[in-house]
Structure formats: C-alpha cells, structure tokens
Amino acid sequence: MFKIYTDTAANLPDELIAKYELGVVPLHYTVDGREYSAAGDNGAPFDGKAFYDAMRKGAVVQTSMVNVGAFCDAFEESLSAGIDVIFIGISSGVSGTYHSAAIAADEMRERYPERKIAAVDTRAASLGEGLPVLYAAELKDAGASFEEVVSRTTEKSDSVCQYFTVEDLVYLKRGGRISGAAAMLGNILQIKPILMGDEEGKIVLHGKTIGRRKALTELVKTYQELVSDFGEPVGISQADCPEDAERLTQQLREHGCSGDILTVCFEPVTGSHVGPGTLAVFFYGIHR
Numbered sequence: 001m002f003k004i005y006t007d008t009a010a011n012l013p014d015e016l017i018a019k020y021e022l023g024v025v026p027l028h029y030t031v032d033g034r035e036y037s038a039a040g041d042n043g044a045p046f047d048g049k050a051f052y053d054a055m056r057k058g059a060v061v062q063t064s065m066v067n068v069g070a071f072c073d074a075f076e077e078s079l080s081a082g083i084d085v086i087f088i089g090i091s092s093g094v095s096g097t098y099h100s101a102a103i104a105a106d107e108m109r110e111r112y113p114e115r116k117i118a119a120v121d122t123r124a125a126s127l128g129e130g131l132p133v134l135y136a137a138e139l140k141d142a143g144a145s146f147e148e149v150v151s152r153t154t155e156k157s158d159s160v161c162q163y164f165t166v167e168d169l170v171y172l173k174r175g176g177r178i179s180g181a182a183a184m185l186g187n188i189l190q191i192k193p194i195l196m197g198d199e200e201g202k203i204v205l206h207g208k209t210i211g212r213r214k215a216l217t218e219l220v221k222t223y224q225e226l227v228s229d230f231g232e233p234v235g236i237s238q239a240d241c242p243e244d245a246e247r248l249t250q251q252l253r254e255h256g257c258s259g260d261i262l263t264v265c266f267e268p269v270t271g272s273h274v275g276p277g278t279l280a281v282f283f284y285g286i287h288r
C-alpha cells in the first residue's frame with residue numbers, strides 16, 4: 001500500500017485531492033507581512049480574485065519554500081501506519097521545496113528502512129505539476145505497483161509542456177527575469193512575452209507578441225505544434241482572467257483538442273511571481 005503526496009503548487013482542486021486521497025503539503029506566503037497557507041486558512045479556501053486584486057493595488061507578496069520538517073511530519077503519518085510514500089513535487093528549477101522533500105525522504109528512509117519512499121521532480125509548477133500527479137493517481141487506482149507509478153510518472157513528467165503569457169511585465173522584473181527598462185518599454189508597447197518551462201524546469205523566454213489576443217493565438221499554435229496526443233488532458237491556469245481562459249479553451253477545442261481540460265485559478269505562490277492576468281497552458285508534448 002502506498003500514498004501519493006504533492007504540494008499546493010500542483011494547483012489541484014479540492015475535489016480531485018479528495019477523490020484520489022492525495023496528501024498535500026502546503027507552501028506559505030505573506031501579503032503585506034501577514035502570513036497565509038496556500039491551502040487556505042481557517043477553513044476558508046484561497047480567494048484568487050481578492051488576492052490578485054490586492055496585487056494590482058500594490059500589495060507586497062513574499063513566498064517561502066516548504067521546510068524539511070514539514071515534509072517529515074507529513075510523510076511520517078503514512079510511514080508510521082505501514083504505508084509507503086511517493087512524493088511528486090514542484091520543479092527544483094524554480095523552488096527549493098523539492099530539495100526539502102528529497103532531504104526529508106532520505107531522513108525517513110533511515111527512520112523507516114522497511115518502507116519505500118520515492119520523490120519525483122516534475123520540473124514543472126501549477127498544473128504542469130498537477131497533471132503528472134493526477135496521472136500517478138490514476139495509475140495507482142488502476143492497480144499499478146509502487147515502482148511502476150514512480151517510473152511511469154517520472155517518464156511522463158519529461159514530456160510536460162508549460163507555456164504562458166503575462167499581463168504586466170513588472171512582476172517578471174521583480175523576479176529578476178527582465179530589467180526595469182525592458183518592463184517599462186514592453187508595457188508601453190504592449191509586448192506580451194510567451195514564456196516556457198525548459199528541460200531543467202526553469203522559466204525562459206519562448207517568444208514575443210504584440211497584444212493579448214496574439215499571445216493567446218500563439219499559445220494555441222504552440223499546443224498544436226507540440227502536443228503528442230490531442231486526446232490527452234490539458235491544464236489551463238489563469239490569474240484572475242477567467243474570460244481569457246474560456247477563450248483559450250474554445251480555441252483549443254477549435255484546433256483539435258479533444259481531451260479533458262482542467263481550468264484553475266493560479267495558486268498564490270506560483271501566481272505571485274508571474275502576476276495577475278497571467279494565462280498558462282499545460283499539456284503533454286513530443287518534447288518539452
């Protein structure tokens with residue numbers, strides 16, 4: 001028997017977490033100095049609209065990775081009950097959270113040598129991480145072994161494609177991805193970058209367009225060019241731009257997508273680094 005764990009950066013809805021009985025370790029963030037859990041606080045779910053509205057009004061958001069102790073505590077709940085653990089986590093290329101999980105896994109192996117513990121680095125975030133988690137959960141439900149789930153999920157993660165566009169370049173500037181001058185000029189000229197997750201799970205520039213509509217068209221074009229199977233699931237994450245997410249969904253359907261499309265609001269930790277208005281598409285491709 002084994003249990004699948006992930007972190008809140010996987011951006012999975014509560015109903016899917018419950019359906020597959022996933023363990024979820026929360027990341028944390030602060031808004032103007034007040035700390036919150038990305039899993040929600042005091043029983044209240046994350047309010048995406050309020051969060052991104054606050055960012056638009058200048059709220060200062062800071063994020064932190066999950067520490068080793070939090071992962072040890074989470075994993076031990078299963079291990080102490082005789083249940084093996086598979087952790088599938090956020091890209092090591094954008095967060096130290098996966099490294100913390102790997103250290104925790106090593107510590108737990110020493111404490112529970114009779115148990116099996118594995119950690120999978122998706123080298124992705126948001127639904128780019130969430131899709132492999134769901135893939136693993138479906139394999140588990142279908143009766144796959146511990147080793148098969150780890151092997152096949154690792155292989156599946158290698159083909160995750162992540163492409164997104166942002167509304168305001170200032171958040172990329174704050175993250176050190178572009179200069180202040182480039183952000184200012186880009187906003188004036190309505191330059192919309194298309195960013196992607198590379199093979200190391202780091203965020204890099206894929207291309208540039210002028211205007212929002214052309215950016216959405218480019219996302220669809222990239223999907224068409226790279227998707228490995230039009231019938232496989234697709235993820236869409238939006239940072240308080242639901243109309244654009246609906247438009248992207250429609251365009252994907254018009255251009256061949258026949259798989260399930262899961263649309264979510266960007267969770268706060270990943271979303272804070274790309275900013276309100278960000279729109280992302282995640283799918284399995286012929287390569288990253």
